[in-house]
Amino acid sequence: MSRTVLLLPGDGIGPEIVAEAERILHAVNEKFDLQLRFESGLVGGAALDDADTPLPEDTLSKATKADAILLGAVGGPKWDGLPMAKRPEKGLLGLRSKLELFANLRPAVLYPQLASASSLKPEVVSGLDIMIVRELTGGIYFGQPRGVRELENGERQGYNTYAYTESEIRRIGRVAFEAAQQRGKKLCSVDKANVLEVTVLWREIMNDLKREYPDVELSHMYVDNAAMQLVRAPKQFDVIVTGNMFGDILSDEAAMLTGSIGMLPSASLNSEKQGMYEPCHGSAPDIAGKGIANPLATIISAAMMLRYSLEEEKAAAAIEAAVNKVLDQGLRTADIMSEGGTRVSTREMGDAVLAAL
Amino acid sequence: MSRTVLLLPGDGIGPEIVAEAERILHAVNEKFDLQLRFESGLVGGAALDDADTPLPEDTLSKATKADAILLGAVGGPKWDGLPMAKRPEKGLLGLRSKLELFANLRPAVLYPQLASASSLKPEVVSGLDIMIVRELTGGIYFGQPRGVRELENGERQGYNTYAYTESEIRRIGRVAFEAAQQRGKKLCSVDKANVLEVTVLWREIMNDLKREYPDVELSHMYVDNAAMQLVRAPKQFDVIVTGNMFGDILSDEAAMLTGSIGMLPSASLNSEKQGMYEPCHGSAPDIAGKGIANPLATIISAAMMLRYSLEEEKAAAAIEAAVNKVLDQGLRTADIMSEGGTRVSTREMGDAVLAAL
Numbered sequence A, B: 001m002s003r004t005v006l007l008l009p010g011d012g013i014g015p016e017i018v019a020e021a022e023r024i025l026h027a028v029n030e031k032f033d034l035q036l037r038f039e040s041g042l043v044g045g046a047a048l049d050d051a052d053t054p055l056p057e058d059t060l061s062k063a064t065k066a067d068a069i070l071l072g073a074v075g076g077p078k079w080d081g082l083p084m085a086k087r088p089e090k091g092l093l094g095l096r097s098k099l100e101l102f103a104n105l106r107p108a109v110l111y112p113q114l115a116s117a118s119s120l121k122p123e124v125v126s127g128l129d130i131m132i133v134r135e136l137t138g139g140i141y142f143g144q145p146r147g148v149r150e151l152e153n154g155e156r157q158g159y160n161t162y163a164y165t166e167s168e169i170r171r172i173g174r175v176a177f178e179a180a181q182q183r184g185k186k187l188c189s190v191d192k193a194n195v196l197e198v199t200v201l202w203r204e205i206m207n208d209l210k211r212e213y214p215d216v217e218l219s220h221m222y223v224d225n226a227a228m229q230l231v232r233a234p235k236q237f238d239v240i241v242t243g244n245m246f247g248d249i250l251s252d253e254a255a256m257l258t259g260s261i262g263m264l265p266s267a268s269l270n271s272e273k274q275g276m277y278e279p280c281h282g283s284a285p286d287i288a289g290k291g292i293a294n295p296l297a298t299i300i301s302a303a304m305m306l307r308y309s310l311e312e313e314k315a316a317a318a319i320e321a322a323v324n325k326v327l328d329q330g331l332r333t334a335d336i337m338s339e340g341g342t343r344v345s346t347r348e349m350g351d352a353v354l355a356a357l
């Protein structure tokens, strides 16, 4: 039974970091006889440059057939001036939407070896381990109508629609309750139910679902308070579930609490467990091509892919163990460098993980 | 020339903290012969209990005539089950909207005396002084259409509209550019222009305005990145301008960086400089009635009111100096208590500020 992994390097540091993850994947493929086949495709700015669209048919068709996708990052100043439909981000959003990857899992975990990188006090973040479950194919990202219109008085108005149906809320809610069951059994649903009707429905459905998960403790928090509590006392959280836009904001905030966003993976899954995996960080155009980017978030994303979409727990664990080993050895790319560490390049970090395997 | 100040204690700890600010205001009124007249009214849950509406006509008419308003806080679990139109928050939102208080100024300042209260490392936050300018009468808070509808397939969909017109963006932009001119001359506009059309217009108008303020350096940041950067390196910011929803989230996050949200005031102004002033924190129902809430954010809000809406700089400065003095004396309410401090009640803190005046 051979399975296909689609590699989508994308833009900025994307190609460099995906190249390292690819080497690791080839190594475990052989070592554990996984029978993975690899394909690659263009997405984002790279695809715009090549084919004038951020999501070419070829990429979409490969993605639909693939068992799992590993993506680098998309976007950069080069394409910033383009109209909305031609932005690199539309490639990413198109993939999420067409493959119905509605469940975005974003862990915010503090690596003990990197604790000092956090801007927070050690006692506030040590042992931090939060899972953010973000709805990814609905909400204001995809709501219709949207655009810029001219009003009667001649001035323009920009508008977007924030909408969720019961079933959209229910399916992401289930993923979150199940994640909580596997972890600390605490789920915090984040909304703005004191102002936004769409999140009143959100809260209602979450309360409804709770009855099916008696072992999970459900709480609700307004998004402004959640943004505060993440700074004040992040360890109060186990699993957080929220909509697309709030999830975008809170997961980045939570990731930064660790101080090492270059270490954090993410998974975007559909109901068939087909998934797209990518680092939490962006395309970092300012350091692209310099060979100094941290490939570990992408490598850990590859491990997550092996675990969730390919059900190769052993290979996943082997990669994670190798990453831990290189961290223990003190190897550090620039973004996580601190006193006493040994600074390495993107490629050297990849070499070290390969060796540790 | 007598001027009227409307006091709206609201809910939870609101009455306790506004009572202390009122005593301070009476004192400076006499001391500086300000000729202020005081009125009071009901809003939020208190008004719901009394008159079955969160914003009674009487309160609205007093508010319209007042030169400035000092508000405590609204909301609490007692009213959580009510339908949207009957929520305490609607009182607050109604006041903002009817008085066109479109400019919400929320400083996030670290008091050196309270530096240890922050969950961030001292070097990351020492000297922190950010001003967040949040649009307050538009965006998704007030956008139409909104509600919950039944779809053809029988399931419900919740929806809200995020909209801004050019002129709404322009007027908040001007407030922000002017604030930046008075401060460090750096303005960061926060949007999600890679996804939301309404914020593409936002960015365009900000760029447009920039030409009128050549001395201000304008930058743009996506909201997810802003949430991260506030944690990573908050001192990179001087003034931040953003819409209603993003401003709600980021200003709470920024406030919490200081660790002492019980110290932070806010102002909501219209184009006549009429203003509503309130602490950044909420109604804290869990400690309401216990006499332990921190009245300082409300007292500092009163100082802000004297400065911006009543143009009584001397009285404002006197209050601020008195607050600094009690902090230097080591007096601390529970929320800002730390080793070596003297713990005081709400009333004792008010007494101390009065004495320091």
Ligand SMILES: CC(C)[C@H](C(=O)O)[C@@H](O)C(=O)O
Pocket: A075, A089, A092, A093, A248, B194, B195, B224
């Ligand atoms: C690039 C952008 C469209 C994307 C998003 O907003 O979802 C990114 O910030 C993310 O979180 O994956």
Ligand SMILES: CC(C)[C@H](C(=O)O)[C@@H](O)C(=O)O
Pocket: A194, A195, A224, B075, B089, B092, B093, B248
């Ligand atoms: C109480 C609530 C409606 C309000 C808001 O969301 O604007 C509050 O969070 C604030 O920031 O003043």
